[in-house]
Amino acid sequence: MAEFTMELSDEQKEVRDWLHGFAAEVIRPAAAEWDEREETPWPVIQEAAKVGIYSLDFYAQQFFDPTGLGIPMAMEELFWGDAGIALSIVGTGLAAVGVLANGTEEQIGTWIPQMYGDVNDVKVAAFCSSEPDAGSDVASMRTRAVYDEAKDEWVLSGTKTWATNGGIASVHVVVAVVDPELGSKGHASFIVPPGTPGLSQGQKFKKHGIRASHTAEVVLEDVRVPGSCLLGGKDKLDERLARARERAKSGSERLKNAAMATFEASRPAVGAMAVGTARAAYEEALEYAKTRTQFGRPIIDNQGVAFQLADMRTQIDAARLLVWRASWMATTGKKFESAEGSMSKLFASETAKKVTAQAIQILGGNGYTREYPVERMHRDAAIYTIFEGTSEIQRLVIARALSGLPIR
Numbered sequence: 001m002a003e004f005t006m007e008l009s010d011e012q013k014e015v016r017d018w019l020h021g022f023a024a025e026v027i028r029p030a031a032a033e034w035d036e037r038e039e040t041p042w043p044v045i046q047e048a049a050k051v052g053i054y055s056l057d058f059y060a061q062q063f064f065d066p067t068g069l070g071i072p073m074a075m076e077e078l079f080w081g082d083a084g085i086a087l088s089i090v091g092t093g094l095a096a097v098g099v100l101a102n103g104t105e106e107q108i109g110t111w112i113p114q115m116y117g118d119v120n121d122v123k124v125a126a127f128c129s130s131e132p133d134a135g136s137d138v139a140s141m142r143t144r145a146v147y148d149e150a151k152d153e154w155v156l157s158g159t160k161t162w163a164t165n166g167g168i169a170s171v172h173v174v175v176a177v178v179d180p181e182l183g184s185k186g187h188a189s190f191i192v193p194p195g196t197p198g199l200s201q202g203q204k205f206k207k208h209g210i211r212a213s214h215t216a217e218v219v220l221e222d223v224r225v226p227g228s229c230l231l232g233g234k235d236k237l238d239e240r241l242a243r244a245r246e247r248a249k250s251g252s253e254r255l256k257n258a259a260m261a262t263f264e265a266s267r268p269a270v271g272a273m274a275v276g277t278a279r280a281a282y283e284e285a286l287e288y289a290k291t292r293t294q295f296g297r298p299i300i301d302n303q304g305v306a307f308q309l310a311d312m313r314t315q316i317d318a319a320r321l322l323v324w325r326a327s328w329m330a331t332t333g334k335k336f337e338s339a340e341g342s343m344s345k346l347f348a349s350e351t352a353k354k355v356t357a358q359a360i361q362i363l364g365g366n367g368y369t370r371e372y373p374v375e376r377m378h379r380d381a382a383i384y385t386i387f388e389g390t391s392e393i394q395r396l397v398i399a400r401a402l403s404g405l406p407i408r
Contacts, residue, residue, distance in 0.1 A: 005067070008069070009067075012065070012073065015073070015074070016073050019074055020077045022047075022078075022081070023086075027044065027085050030044050031082035031373065034212035035082075035084055036211075038206065038207075038211040039212070040165075040213075041085050041088055041212050044085055046119070046122050049116070049118075049122050053078075059074075062074050067328060069324055069327060069328070071272070072269060072275075072320075072327045073272070075276060076320070079274075080276040082212070083209065083213075083273065083276075083380035084211050085212045087164065087273075088124075088212055088214070091125075091126075092115050092169075094164065095169070096116075098127050098189055099115075099173060099231060102231040103231045111191050114170055123171075124169050125170060126163045126167075126169035126173070126218065128175065128218050129141075129160070129175045130162045131143060138187075141176075141177050143160065143174065143177060143220065144180075145188060148224075153225065154224070154226075154227065155224055156174060156222075156223040156225065157220055157221060158176065159218070159220070160219075161218075162387070163215065163218050166217065167204070167216045167217075168214055170194045171193065172191075172192040173189055174218075175188070176188060176189075178237065179244075182244045185240075185244035188230060188231070188237055189230075190230055191225065192223060192225055192229070193225065193229065198220060199223050202216060208379050208383075209376070209382055209383055266341075266388065267389065268327045269327075270345050271319065271347070274351065274352035274384040275316060277352050278312075280373070281355050281358075282312045282313060282316055284372070285309065285363065286300075286309055288366075289305050292363075299362075305362055308361070308362060312359075315351045315354065316355060318347070319352075322347050325340060325344070326343070337401065338398065339397045339398040339402075342389070342397040342398050345389070346391055346398070349381075349391060350391060352384050353378075353381045353382060353385060356380075356381040357378060359374040359378070360375065396408075
């Protein structure tokens, strides 16, 4: 077990600086264009693939960092560059993690390479969980998966929404209900291979922020996939469902809280994304305040501006420390007694919204225009308090952990 330290190793610093260079030299110069176009930045993804950032190997190396800081450090630097483009680069990882967490070795070896493609022909993947009537309330999911024993096939029907890369993905990972009576315990994940009939893209969303990231509905109309596309296999699913039914009979509360526990460990990564955006906006505001003169002196000479910057930096550093603590706890097997994962995501996402708004205020009228990047950063920051569980859901999770009561 790695001891906690505030000092990054030389190797971690080298990776951080490499990522920062890519974000500064490749992502940032392209950010405004792809935000305006509202299209997937395929050329940037390809550049990330060429240098090794857009690959399973890179994310695996960061994930297995014994300190737990590899992933949050990577997320912060990429999202410092631009949130929309960064999400286009890391979005495939959501689907890949779904396969790594639940799939067999054969499924991992078969499907994850197809999610990324290669340097000359990059692909993306989509993780499809949310539905029009089931966002935070995962127990209300309606997409069904029915087993056709005669053909050893699963038939998927339903509509998914808010799917990053939905419809344009080579591989879709779809969460569906196999036993409605078991709530979230009755769900299973399926691979939908490229070109499978019945899967189509529904509405593509025109978003307030993160516009370079493709977000759309995924419609499943009697989509048939081989039995081998059930992640983990049918024997494992049958065993899990049998255990869940026994717990349900005994009235175990674990049935209700399983989904929340699953998300808890992934939330610090979203917090790190928020820290990256907040840091970018703070740095823009600091530089502007030092060079912009009013009444014969830089505006940072005014306490009203200087104190705002002091608060912004303090909040960013505090958010990063919460993210690092939760990431270290997850990697070293420490139990989240007080929902520390949700704490990190809550504080970092709220900090990003606040800091980007303050940056606009410091830049004044310039900050409100698209000539300066803080306007885009402010739009991007709004998503952090919504996806991977809203701020209200984070507070609910934290309150339940602190009180031990089923607060609603």
